[in-house]
Amino acid sequence: MTLEAYSTLWKKIVKGTIDPQVQSLPLKIKINFLRMQTKNGNISDELAAKELQQYCLQNEKMLEKDLTEIKKLNIFQA
Amino acid sequence: MKLFNELISLNEASILINNNRSLAIAGTETTLTSLPRGNWIGGTIPYFMTKEGGKFDTQMVFVSDLTDISSKIMIKTYNTDSIDLMPSNNFRNGLSYLIIPGFSEIHTHYAINTPSIKGLMDSPVYGWISGIDVNNIGKESPKVVNGNTLEVLNNEAICMHIELYQGLSANIDIINIFSQAENGDVITFEKVGFSCTDCFVNGKKTNLAQYIKEKEINTQLPIVADFSGTSINVSLQSVNKTTGITTFYAPVQPGIEYRFAGFHNDYLKSFNKEININSKDIALSCNCILNYLYSNLEGKSTGNFHGPITFGEVAYILVNQTMVYVSIN
Numbered sequence: 001m002t003l004e005a006y007s008t009l010w011k012k013i014v015k016g017t018i019d020p021q022v023q024s025l026p027l028k029i030k031i032n033f034l035r036m037q038t039k040n041g042n043i044s045d046e047l048a049a050k051e052l053q054q055y056c057l058q059n060e061k062m063l064e065k066d067l068t069e070i071k072k073l074n075i076f077q078a
Numbered sequence: 079m080k081l082f083n084e085l086i087s088l089n090e091a092s093i094l095i096n097n098n099r100s101l102a103i104a105g106t107e108t109t110l111t112s113l114p115r116g117n118w119i120g121g122t123i124p125y126f127m128t129k130e131g132g133k134f135d136t137q138m139v140f141v142s143d144l145t146d147i148s149s150k151i152m153i154k155t156y157n158t159d160s161i162d163l164m165p166s167n168n169f170r171n172g173l174s175y176l177i178i179p180g181f182s183e184i185h186t187h188y189a190i191n192t193p194s195i196k197g198l199m200d201s202p203v204y205g206w207i208s209g210i211d212v213n214n215i216g217k218e219s220p221k222v223v224n225g226n227t228l229e230v231l232n233n234e235a236i237c238m239h240i241e242l243y244q245g246l247s248a249n250i251d252i253i254n255i256f257s258q259a260e261n262g263d264v265i266t267f268e269k270v271g272f273s274c275t276d277c278f279v280n281g282k283k284t285n286l287a288q289y290i291k292e293k294e295i296n297t298q299l300p301i302v303a304d305f306s307g308t309s310i311n312v313s314l315q316s317v318n319k320t321t322g323i324t325t326f327y328a329p330v331q332p333g334i335e336y337r338f339a340g341f342h343n344d345y346l347k348s349f350n351k352e353i354n355i356n357s358k359d360i361a362l363s364c365n366c367i368l369n370y371l372y373s374n375l376e377g378k379s380t381g382n383f384h385g386p387i388t389f390g391e392v393a394y395i396l397v398n399q400t401m402v403y404v405s406i407n
Binding site for chain 1: 193194199200202250251252303305306307308331332333334393394395
């Protein structure tokens with residue numbers, strides 16, 4: 001996956017157009033919190049996507065299973 | 079990996095403390111303040127899930143022994159100004175066991191602000207909200223105890239930061255038998271808070287108390303948010319049809335779509351179904367007082383889940399009407 005495609009993927013997850021069925025409770029909470037923040041206009045989609053991507057990078061080991069599945073997602077999904 | 083989780087006498091608990099064990103202890107204020115100094119944290123509550131079933135007890139204490147998983151521990155207290163620093167004290171491979179006094183400022187603060195605490199989701203945070211005999215609500219306040227100093231606190235949270243032995247890792251999960259009712263009305267809120275008058279029902283401004291009355295909704299059912307497939311409850315504390323005010327046990331948040339939970343006529347049956355699915359080794363667990371009260375859990379078994387029955391549960395964030403558990407692998 002290219003860097004651009006990876007970044008698009010996180011934006012779509014934050015916007016809710018892609019809704020991965022993750023197993024990790026902290027990741028679920030993180031995604032939901034960022035969605036809430038963007039809905040309320042507290043942060044931009046770009047910033048939220050960046051924060052989510054950073055969180056996943058920092059916790060790659062803990063989120064290994066979910067990240068493997070997320071990377072398989074099709075970014076051209078509606 | 080299973081840990082020692084038992085309701086024991088004060089004498090037995092004192093022996094464990096004096097043997098330098100690292101413990102999390104639940105009991106009444108009288109029992110907790112009778113214990114000697116040591117490596118322990120405590121919270122008040124007289125309700126427990128024991129091997130024999132749900133139990134109300136004011137003479138014994140419920141002890142979780144964390145010694146066998148901890149290579150190092152650090153006990154810290156946090157108030158509303160310092161709770162944001164909690165993640166910075168977490169061990170890299172760790173588990174934080176947090177107890178917060180119920181109905182306190184720090185309880186409210188944690189409930190509202192946790193999702194924005196930097197680093198909170200980076201390391202497992204498990205815990206519960208301390209409470210009291212429900213017949214004494216309004217007469218006394220829930221407390222936490224720092225076993226190192228024997229300080230009794232009613233507006234600070236106590237945390238045991240645990241460094242896990244190399245090779246061990248902690249995983250926190252929840253069991254929630256409630257989920258959003260299919261085709262239920264979508265309820266949203268304008269601002270964050272433990273109470274509301276008006277909300278939006280399917281986008282239309284509506285008084286929530288009036289709505290509950292008109293729809294004859296069972297107020298034992300929580301409103302439920304869907305967090306990427308996981309249901310997170312907010313339980314109703316009171317519904318005043320005269321003033322039109324509805325209060326909650328956790329804050330409602332704007333930007334989240336809630337629906338009332340679907341009806342469960344047999345909590346224990348639904349719960350047992352869930353615990354059969356989640357039949358792995360349980361290291362720590364706590365269950366909500368509302369599940370105990372509404373489902374009449376006194377004397378009824380909750381399988382391998384043994385721990386305090388609490389006024390709120392912490393699975394990173396504050397949750398309601400939920401069982402939270404930790405497995406150590």
